[in-house]
Amino acid sequence: MNYDVIIIGSGPGGYVAAIRASQLGLKVAIVEKEALGGICLNWGCIPTKALLKSAQVFEYLQHAGDYGIKVDGGEADFAAVVKRSRSVADGMSKGVQFLMKKNKIDVIMGFGKLKGKGSVEVKDADGKTNTYTAKHIILATGGRSRELPSLKQDGKKIIGYRQAMSLPTQPKSMVVVGSGAIGIEFAYFYNALGTKVTVVEFLPVVVPLEDEEVSKQLERSLKKQGIDIMLNSTVESVDASGDLCKVNIKTEKGNQVVEAEIVLSAVGIATNLEGIGLEEAGVKTDKGKVLVDDFYKTNVEGVYAIGDIVKGQALAHVASAEGIICVEKIAGHHPEPLNYNNIPGCTYCTPEVASVGYTEKAAKDAGYEIKVGKFPFSASGKASAAGAKDGFVKLVFDAKYGEILGAHMIGYNVTEMIAEIVVARKLEATGHELIKSVHPHPTISEAIMEAAAAAYGEVIHI
Template identity: 55%
Template structure:
């Protein structure tokens, strides 16, 4: 039987479209199927447009502190419609860019919804075309990159209604900035929206079931983040069990329980950010015998599902639910299909939260390292002792490093402060290169930069810190 393609990718998010590009580079005849928009949720409704919103909020908030920089000006104002329009234009520009990349690499883009049926050497792909009709495709290999969507809990009212109770989609295109807001969930998504709306002046309360906010982060960073956010006026309820969330014509009401005590909070709007679920429905996976665990496709170290010729990458294949992890998996999976030894998938994945202050981390937290029974050397360096941070008026935060006490290997790094999301790649590169404290300490960091705090934190782990 002749094959239509060497590879079919289902889903054109940062995992899928990168996989398609890499396949084309390796000479594979490739098609990609997308039911909504090229770039997926990340580019159109996630990573990119939220960063545009956050930048607007950051600039607006900074303008309110001009006196700190010896400046003066009229009282700043914001126009929500224009802020949202800028964000949507940024997303549209990048969506267009992905389309250009597909054409450049001669990847066939098929707009529609895919479903799999038994076939050989890989499942057949049935496509309900967006413009009507159906199409059946056959390829040597198929990659699922269908992503994930926001988790909802309808039994307690934690489900968007499109008006008073928002998901991330509604939160990105408000018609007006709410004067008060409840955010349920203090992960990266919840905290980024909390940070943005607080910058615009909203009274924001964040509700979290865990004992601390940003629960995946190192405990020291989590504690420092809460203090920094509280200085900006954010309020928190932790170890809080949501009993109900309801909406009326004028606002929302949330009932929660903390320490056996019940409390009711009210606000104009609420944002639900309580995790995600994989997009595994209506793909025909059950009939094929694909193993699914908690809404995520189970795969091996190369993305293979156990069904011949079928692979899964990105959010649909499980955590961490990050765009760069999806892209890395897509590249690895395609190179494995091509018989190449791709970059390993066991390298730690950096995580970034684009709040004010920013948070970035990679590798083991102190708590995880100790739970594994590891002996560690820990270094810390505060930005208040960093010349560039002082000059920029950005002295909040610190860098924390963890080294294996026996081997000197960098096990993890955790940062909170201005622009730390731009610096974490330095530690990511160090871990990938299997650097020890010796290489990091011997590296010359430019002065004056905030990155010098990374160097000092590595020095501090071994009692060599210079500027504290």
């Protein structure tokens, strides 16, 4: 069959691109080897948030007395928690199936690869191959858990994020290697349910992409919850031959062995570029990424790439935005290139972390003269009422023009607040405009207004 657009991969890059292409009047097919929605819907963003919500509810029960509520007992049913998470993921995947039908997008199940000019070969589960043609082919094959040579995953004792979401029983102990968003979210989840968790991080701070003050606050909060954190440390080897894994960790004070039932490798992602016909088609890659222009065209006419396999942050919302820009350009529209310095990042542990733009250090390194405003949630009426006084909002401004250079938040519900700053930066708002935008009281979000006011010496509540 002949299409205007064939998309290989149905994650948040692929399926969003397919829907937008259909809206623009193009005839679209999408190729998926496993489940519609890709990793994000089935084994990533969505099911992890379901797990984290269960952990949060369990924590509320443990601290119900703090809110004047008497609760007897309260026990985590690990299998039921995992089952709920899988049910949420399945519901979302079915939602994508509905959207494909609604938008008249053909779904082709199987493994897709480039096969000559304008052709895609798809091998189905039975090994049968069919070839489809299209004027435009978009690669959206995503990523998988990256493996370190010293940390080979066996899927049972040494696992990646996928197995961490569906373990048959709750482990009594776990070592999490890597303290990015994935590692920290799982560390919080398992610790909250009663697993003894140790986090090992190669760098001197947790969530190393965040502002340093946020990293230090999160480290304090996680340690308070009972999580052991080993910084400036490297896993040299793991002996998984016994009942417990013996994790040999190189630290600043020498080597140390930590025993745990499960070792979770959360050291980033590797791109899915193998076997999709890149070499045969002559598509250029560099360091595991497909090289593309601002509108996701590769060096080969009619072939495009989006999502984790190209430059930029490996985030679901980035892939979706790239997919929309790519197909709008294909359809003859004039979309703006994506501003990768205005992409929000979120970590959904408790307390939550959210940020966008320059950190304080990055702004200084870029040569800006800056103003910094910080407002602690300990001074927020809503945070006090919610029993969530940990954390703060920190805003970084260009001292000369008042431009919002960056925002860094840690605390209750901050992942729902960061979009205000993304929109403000897109509209080129200034610090004064934030201060003069009346925020509702009492809310967590008024900490943004207060932090802006703090930068300009106008803060009221601290």
